[in-house]
Amino acid sequence: MYRTHSNGELNASHIDTQVTLAGWVQKIRNKGFMIWVDLRDRYGITQLIFDEERTSKKVMEIASQLGREFVIQIDGTVIERESKNPNMPTGDIEILVKNITVLNKSLTPPFTIENETDGGEDLRMKYRYLDIRRKPVRENLVFRHKVTMAVRNYLSEKNFVEVETPYLIKSTPEGARDFVVPSRMNEGQFYALPQSPQTFKQLLMVGGMDKYFQIVKCFRDEDLRADRQPEFTQIDCEMAFVEQEDILNTFEGLTRHLLKEINGVEVSDFPRMTYDEAMRTYGNDKPDIRFGMEFGELNDVTQHKDFNVFNQAELVVGIAVPGGNSFTRKEIDALIDWVKRPQIGAMGMVYCRCNEDGSFKSSVDKFYDQDDLERWADITGAKPGDLICVLSGAADKVRSQLSALRMELAQQLGLRDPKVFAPLWVVDFPLLEWDEETQRYHAMHHPFTSPKPGQLDLLETDPGAVKANAYDLVLNGNEIGGGSIRIHDKETQSLMFDYLGFTPEEAKAQFGFLMDAFQYGAPPHGGIAFGLDRLVAILGGQETIRDFIAFPKNNAGRDVMIDAPAPIDTAQLEELSLQLNIKG
Numbered sequence: 322m323y324r325t326h327s328n329g330e331l332n333a334s335h336i337d338t339q340v341t342l343a344g345w346v347q348k349i350r351n352k353g354f355m356i357w358v359d360l361r362d363r364y365g366i367t368q369l370i371f372d373e374e375r376t377s378k379k380v381m382e383i384a385s386q387l388g389r390e391f392v393i394q395i396d397g398t399v400i401e402r403e404s405k406n407p408n409m410p411t412g413d414i415e416i417l418v419k420n421i422t423v424l425n426k427s428l429t430p431p432f433t434i435e436n437e438t439d440g441g442e443d444l445r446m447k448y449r450y451l452d453i454r455r456k457p458v459r460e461n462l463v464f465r466h467k468v469t470m471a472v473r474n475y476l477s478e479k480n481f482v483e484v485e486t487p488y489l490i491k492s493t494p495e496g497a498r499d500f501v502v503p504s505r506m507n508e509g510q511f512y513a514l515p516q517s518p519q520t521f522k523q524l525l526m527v528g529g530m531d532k533y534f535q536i537v538k539c540f541r542d543e544d545l546r547a548d549r550q551p552e553f554t555q556i557d558c559e560m561a562f563v564e565q566e567d568i569l570n571t572f573e574g575l576t577r578h579l580l581k582e583i584n585g586v587e588v589s590d591f592p593r594m595t596y597d598e599a600m601r602t603y604g605n606d607k608p609d610i611r612f613g614m615e616f617g618e619l620n621d622v623t624q625h626k627d628f629n630v631f632n633q634a635e636l637v638v639g640i641a642v643p644g645g646n647s648f649t650r651k652e653i654d655a656l657i658d659w660v661k662r663p664q665i666g667a668m669g670m671v672y673c674r675c676n677e678d679g680s681f682k683s684s685v686d687k688f689y690d691q692d693d694l695e696r697w698a699d700i701t702g703a704k705p706g707d708l709i710c711v712l713s714g715a716a717d718k719v720r721s722q723l724s725a726l727r728m729e730l731a732q733q734l735g736l737r738d739p740k741v742f743a744p745l746w747v748v749d750f751p752l753l754e755w756d757e758e759t760q761r762y763h764a765m766h767h768p769f770t771s772p773k774p775g776q777l778d779l780l781e782t783d784p785g786a787v788k789a790n791a792y793d794l795v796l797n798g799n800e801i802g803g804g805s806i807r808i809h810d811k812e813t814q815s816l817m818f819d820y821l822g823f824t825p826e827e828a829k830a831q832f833g834f835l836m837d838a839f840q841y842g843a844p845p846h847g848g849i850a851f852g853l854d855r856l857v858a859i860l861g862g863q864e865t866i867r868d869f870i871a872f873p874k875n876n877a878g879r880d881v882m883i884d885a886p887a888p889i890d891t892a893q894l895e896e897l898s899l900q901l902n903i904k905g
C-alpha cells in the first residue's frame with residue numbers, strides 16, 4: 322500500500338497512529354539535527370519531522386538530500402506539534418518519520434508551486450502539469466467537475482439522455498471557419514470538426530430520443546478574441562414536442578439549480594427582455610443588469626438648438642453615472658480619451674455634471690440652458706451628484722460605443738460584483754443579420770432556426786425585420802447559452818437555405834441528409850447550448866475561461882506545452898495526398 326492516509330486528513334485524533342504517506346516535497350527546512358518537510362498531495366499538506374535523536378542516521382541522510390517536488394513515501398508516527406498552525410487542517414500534528422523511500426527525484430521546478438507563484442502565464446502553460454499541482458488551479462478543475470456533475474445529475478433526473486455524436490463530420494455553418502481533417506482513405510476529401518453537434522441533435526429528435534444532452538467539445542477556427550478557445554465545451558441540449566416556453570422553463574430550472582447547488586444563491590424568476598429592448602436600453606444583446614445606467618435617448622431634447630454635432634446625429638443617447646459628479650476634470654478627460662480610442666471609435670463625448678444643489682454644468686453650456694439639461698437628467702434618470710455622459714452618431718455604432726463605456730464605468734465603480742448573479746433571457750432575436758462584407762443576409766443564430774409564426778411572408782418584403790424563435794441566456798453581461806426552436810419541415814428549411822443564398826444543389830449537397838430526415842416524420846423540436854467554460858468561470862467568480870481548462874491554448878491558438886500545431890512529415894503528407902503551398 323502506497324499510503325494509509327492522504328496529506329489532508331490527519332489531526333489530533335490520530336496522535337500515536339502509525340501512518341504511511343506519499344506525495345511531493347513542497348518545502349524543506351534543514352537545521353542539521355532536525356529537518357522539517359511539507360508533504361503535499363491533492364488533499365493538503367502534512368508536516369514531516371526528521372529528528373537526529375529519534376530518526377535513524379540513514380533516514381536523516383536521505384532527508385537531507387531531498388529537493389523540492391521529489392516524490393517520497395514515508396512511514397512514521399503521528400505526534401503533537403509543538404508550534405501548532407491553526408490555519409491548516411493538519412496544523413495540530415506532524416509525522417515523526419521512521420522510514421523514507423524516494424519514489425522519484427525532480428529537477429528544480431521552473432516556478433514556485435505555491436498559491437501565489439513567481440511563474441508568468443507562458444511558463445506556467447509550458448509546464449502546465451506543474452501548474453496543476455498548485456492549489457488554485459487544482460481547485461478550479463475540481464470546481465468544474467462539480468458543475469458538470471450537477472448538470473449531469475439534474476438533466477438525467479429530468480429524463481435527458483446523454484448521447485455522443487461524432488467529431489469527424491461535415492461542415493455545419495455556425496458562423497465560424499471549420500477545422501478540417503484530411504481523410505487518408507478518401508483521397509482529396511476532408512472531415513470537418515463540429516462547430517457544434519447541431520444537426521446531429523436534431524436528427525436525434527427525428528430518431529425519437531425526445532430529450533438529449535451532451536457535454537461536448539466544439540471546434541471553431543476563429544480569430545481568437547480575448548478569452549476564446551479554438552476548442553471549447555458546450556452543454557448541448559435538444560427537446561422534442563416543445564415550444565420556446567418549455568425550453569426557457571427547463572433551462573431556467575437547470576441554471577437556478579446550479580446557482581443554488583454550486584453557489585448557494587437563490588434567484589427568482591429570470592426576467593425576459595426582447596432583443597430590441599436590450600439594444601435600446603443597454604446597446605447590447607447581453608446586458609449586465611446587476612446595475613442600472615440605462616440608456617436615455619435624447620434626440621427630442623437635444624436637436625432643437627444650434628449644436629450641429631447632435632443635430633446631424635441619427636441618435637443622441639446618454640447614461641447617468643451614479644456619483645459621477647465627483648470625477649475630476651482629469652478623470653472625465655480620461656473617459657473622453659477612452660471612448661475615442663480606435664477600439665471604441667467615438668468622435669467625442671459630451672458630459673453634464675448634476676450638482677448637489679440641483680443645478681447643471683455641461684460641456685455644451687453654450688447651446689443648452691438649465692431647463693434643457695434638466696430634461697436630459699429626467700430622461701437618463703440622473704440624480705444630483707451624478708454625471709451624464711452623452712454620445713451621438715449612427716444608431717448602431719453609438720449604441721455599442723455607449724454600451725462599452727457603460728461596462729467600463731461599472732467596472733471602475735465596482736458595480737460588477739462577482740458574488741451577485743443576475744440572469745436574463747433575451748428573446749425575439751432577428752432571424753437574419755446583414756453582412757456588409759458579403760452584402761448578404763446571414764442567419765443570426767444558424768440556418769435551422771425557425772422564424773416567429775406568421776412572419777415567413779415578411780422574408781420577401783423586409784427580411785431584416787423578421788424575428789426568430791431564438792433566445793439567449795445572459796448571466797452578468799455574458800451570453801452563457803443560446804438556442805432556438807427549429808424548422809422541422811423540408812419546405813421551410815429549403816426556403817430558408819434559398820434566402821440565405823444557397824442554390825438548391827448546394828443545399829442538397831450540404832444538408833440533404835437533414836432535409837431527407839424531415840420527410841420522415843420529424844417532430845417539432847428545439848434546444849439550447851450553454852458554453853460550459855464561461856459558465857464555470859462565472860459561477861467560480863472569475864473572468865478567464867483558461868483558468869478552468871486543464872490544458873488550454875494561448876491567444877495564438879497554440880498549445881505551448883506539447884508545441885502544437887506542428888508540421889507533419891512528408892511521408893504523412895503523401896499518405897494523405899496533400900501538398901503544401903506555403904506563401905511567404
Ligand code: ASP
Nearest residue numbers: 517519804805848849850
Ligand atoms: N448549436 C447552437 C450553438 O452552438 C446552439 C443551439 O442552437 O442549440 O450556438
